[in-house]
Amino acid sequence: MNELPKDAPQNCLEIPITIRFGDTDPYGVVYFASYFRYCHHGIEELMRRVGCPPEKYFRDRERGFGLPIVGAACDFFRPARYGDALRLHVGVFKMSLRAITFAFYFFLEGRPDAVGRGHASMVAIDRTWRSCHLPEELRQALEPYKFSRT
Numbered sequence: 001m002n003e004l005p006k007d008a009p010q011n012c013l014e015i016p017i018t019i020r021f022g023d024t025d026p027y028g029v030v031y032f033a034s035y036f037r038y039c040h041h042g043i044e045e046l047m048r049r050v051g052c053p054p055e056k057y058f059r060d061r062e063r064g065f066g067l068p069i070v071g072a073a074c075d076f077f078r079p080a081r082y083g084d085a086l087r088l089h090v091g092v093f094k095m096s097l098r099a100i101t102f103a104f105y106f107f108l109e110g111r112p113d114a115v116g117r118g119h120a121s122m123v124a125i126d127r128t129w130r131s132c133h134l135p136e137e138l139r140q141a142l143e144p145y146k147f148s149r150t
């Protein structure tokens with residue numbers, strides 16, 4: 001997403017990522033699909049941090065809603081390898097009444113510039129799998145992590 005700021009804003013949540021052997025390709029470089037798993041991990045950790053646990057909010061049978069991913073993309077600027085210390089910064093790039101776009105920045109220890117950057121969008125759906133309003137308490141809880149709070 002071209003509109004993503006180059007640098008991670010200050011109000012992101014920072015999460016250490018352990019690179020597992022199985023996350024890498026035959027050259028020991030983190031495989032692209034693993035980054036998407038790290039991104040989802042970032043969403044889960046952010047939701048936990050704001051008091052909206054993913055196990056309750058991803059799929060709530062009682063209230064009848066879910067939060068599927070409708071789009072995701074990542075750019076990779078430098079390789080990360082097995083044994084590297086990776087840090088993920090996750091924040092909310094955009095949030096409307098029905099959809100949230102999270103942004104992700106990956107950093108390696110000792111490097112100021114992100115080695116990878118990406119985004120993923122979730123849409124609230126109702127029991128009929130049509131979009132509906134996000135739970136208001138989730139929107140409010142994520143507000144402090146929005147990139148620009150206008």
Ligand SMILES: CC(C)(COP(=O)(O)OP(=O)(O)OC[C@H]1O[C@@H](n2cnc3c(N)ncnc32)[C@H](O)[C@@H]1OP(=O)(O)O)[C@@H](O)C(=O)NCCC(=O)NCCSC(=O)c1cc(O)c2ccccc2c1O
Binds near residue numbers: 059068
């Ligand atoms: C989810 C849909 C049913 C939405 O379609 P619908 O027609 O009802 O809604 P709109 O198209 O009008 O969109 C509403 C709202 O969302 C924004 N939006 C839609 N698509 C995108 C997108 N690609 N990127 C960004 N934003 C998007 C749109 O602009 C509107 O915003 P407003 O601001 O205007 O309100 C339908 O899209 C659908 O069924 N999609 C398929 C979803 C799917 O199969 N995904 C595959 C992966 S599933 C997955 O990975 C997954 C991950 C999880 O973490 C889950 C957690 C919990 C439950 C399920 C999960 C899950 O399946």
